[in-house]
Amino acid sequence: MSAAYSILKEVFGYEAFRGPQEAIVDHVIGGGDALVLMPTGGGKSLCYQVPAIVRQQQGRGVAIVVSPLIALMHDQVGALHEAGVDAAFLNSSLGYDEAQDVELRLQTGGITLLYAAPERLNTPRFLGLLDDLYAQGKLSLFAIDEAHCVSQWGHDFRPEYRALTVLHQRFPGVPRIALTATADALTREDIVERLQLQEARLFISSFDRPNIRYRIEEKKDVTTQLLRFIEREHAGEAGVVYCQSRKRVDELAATLAGAGINALPYHAGLDGAVRKKHQDRFLREEGIVMVATIAFGMGIDKPDVRFVAHVDMPKNIEGYYQETGRAGRDGLPADAWMAYGLADVVNQRRMIDESPAGEEFKAGLRGKLDALLALAEATDCRRVRLLAYFGEASTPCGNCDNCLTPPAVWDATDAARKLLSTIYRVQQASHIGFGAGHLMDVLRGKPTDKVTQFGHDKLSTFGLGADLSEQQLRGVLRQLVATGAVGLQKVQMDNGHSFDTLALTDASRSVLRGEVPVRLRETVAAAPGERKRRRSPAGTLPPAAASLDQAAQVRFINLKAWRAEVAREHGLPAYVIFHDATLAAIAERCPATLADLQGISGMGAKKLEAYGAEVLRVCGG
Structure with a gap:
């Protein structure tokens, strides 16, 4: 593990692994298969990125990462480049010459991690490239991200994932790591069966996201309720609002925009160029509220999303957990707010009953819906209920609406x-x-x-x-x-x-x-009190910088402005350059030399070399 620790510190800038990361990394470096269940924001990427780099240094070749979204591939590869790692992707956004260049680098050992969609991986051409690498002993591992997509019980089922069985059959001996943030026992069994991971070691991290406050209330005038929630508690902050229908997305985005909120719509009915533009703005700008169907969000790594709201009830707890998990990835306080009503329950039951699926499958869907409704109607701790669904015991959190304002029954x-x-x-x-x-x-x-x-x-x-x-x-x-x-x-x-x-x-x-x-x-309109924030010369500071003294706050604001310029030049979201938490740590330390920047979380060797002098200049050092 000494090589893994070296990579963790020098490449990614972290002093220690979190939770089960160390055991997972050790297992995969040793050639073992793994199924990893870890909450959104829990650090799943490091579980295959560190082993990929170590195994490449050992001469074992390239790691293939199966990823479902082009935007996610682009940002993850960009983040690896920023850390000094040779990474690439193969997808439809590349021109012919660009794709040829990637394939040549793949064949000549110039890539450590290659990202590809499941559709691409299953083409004869791509499989042929992998056959050649396998014959040379140059396939280090397969990482299957968002692995719940393989399961018919998963909330984001994608048939293309089913064909990934070919990895086990065609490339025996190459370790596989499947990762997901949401899978109940039924979905886990399906993943194991579909990907032939019967011999894989199962790693289950805690599903608890203690920084997220869960709040559920009955629908009255849901648009007014949502506006009140955003304006009182999250004005000017990034968030995601989920709706069931495309029409509702368009109407609600227009209403929020009319109320002065920087809101954008996102759904599959929009032109692809418009969807990309809106997603890019959400990732790269601050304070954008994305109003969307569930077509938006898988793999979104934006760390400073301060709230996720549902104006319609999701289909199941897995979907709810996955979507709410997009808030507070930086570990700082965030809200998961949902409004639901009788019409939601009736609509969901009708969709199940009218489905052409078999009765056994429908019964499973009804059970999942009932579990979500039980969470919504619960009078005890929301978090205890939520974690119990995933088989995890816990105690009352003191931070959900029921704990803060116990309801009458x-x-x-x-x-x-x-x-x-x-x-x-x-x-x-x-x-x-x-x-x-x-x-x-x-x-x-x-x-x-x-x-x-x-x-x-x-x-x-x-x-x-x-x-x-x-x-x-x-x-x-x-x-x-x-x-x-x-x-x-x-x-x-x-x-x-x-x-x-x-x-x-x-x-x-x-x-x-x-x-x-x-x-x-008993339904009541009362909600937990508003969060108070400290004001800075530039308005509301993000939670990462709220505890800084005035001088450090000024340094933080200057660092954010500099980071925004760098991000625009590189065509990347700002958080890929540095997270807010890293900027806050720099601002607090007030570095005068490059040595002062060493040991700050998120400041790897490549970033220190690339940006150290500029960071010192911005801080006045």
Whole structure:
């Protein structure tokens, strides 16, 4: 491991490995296969980059990194170049001559790490290049990033990943390391089977991201709720807002921009050039809020994303965890905020029920949705629930909304029985189903035109729930739909349109008999208090610099301005040059000589040589 420690310090500028990194690096350097589960921001890249460099120095050749996104490849290769590592990528962004040059360097041993998409790796031409290298003993390892994409249970399933089985079959003896930030037990089993990693050593890091504050609230006016959240707590800071539909993305981005927030839309329906421009701006500029579908975000390494918001409920906890994990990669305080409502639950259940998939697969999807809803409805610590889903025991965090403001709980069993009885009597009386709003009007005793038209004001349950608010009943109905005690029925109209109605199921009986208790959180609008930030001459400082004294803050601001210039010249995000934490450490130390810069985290030998003199100049040394 002495070679690995040398690489870690001299190339990457870090004094020590974190968590299980050391054991993983040692195992892969020794030629072992590995499946690595490590949270976003936990340092997965080093787990294959350090072994790749060490094994290349041992004469074992090039490491092939399977990566799903062109933008991610570009930034990771750029970061390796900044650290003095010979790296390259092969993807569709290269012209013919550029691709030929990369292939020549690959054949002549001029590359330490080569990044390629799974589609590229499985072409006959690329496999032929790998065959030649393998015959010469010049394939050091395969790293499969975002490995959950291989699994049908993974939230980002990509069929192209399935073909990666070829690595084990065609290149036996070359170590493989598969890495992901999100995989429950079912997904892990699928990864192992699909990639033939039965003999691989499993490394599971803690899934806990203690710097992220999890907050979930019921939808009321979600646009207003989101605006209040951003303006009060994250004004001028980078964030990501996830929406279910492209239309919603466009509308919400325009609304946020109209409110003075620097917001951009991103979804698969936009022109490719527009998507690239918006992603580049998000990565390279400060304070951009990206409003996006889940098409955005995989592999995004931007460290200073201060919040991730969901205005629609994701499909499962893996997706939620992966997306929220894009906040606070620098380890500094960040927020994961979500608003959800009855319509979210109904829509997700409908999509599952109408899917052409087999019943076993649908049952798995329903189970994953139920787990996410249980997290949303939870009255205990969010973090404990979230970690338990991934098989990790923990204690209350003291930092989520439930820990900071414990919610009151009410027994909704009687309300649930009244609601189910209303659904039954309405359907019996009219022989058709009705939607949630109408059923709640009947139960609450509201004589609307529709209620009186169908004679539902004469039903025995009319007004039986007059003491219940619509908000309370929506919470009850949300729970009943999620647990399958209320089902969805599609009604076809004469004009060709259709709509969903609510109906009883076999699971309704146990609730009606009072055998299944229903307990819900009381919904409140209160949220944890705002975070106070210290102000600087240039406005709000990022958390990394908030504790610096005034002189150091000025040095930090000057360093950031210099870093922005360098990043523009190199065509890279600013954090690839130096993270905020590195700039803050430099500003605090106030270096006068190059020796003063040694030992600062993130200041490797190549960066010290390339930027040391300029850093001293900016600091006034």
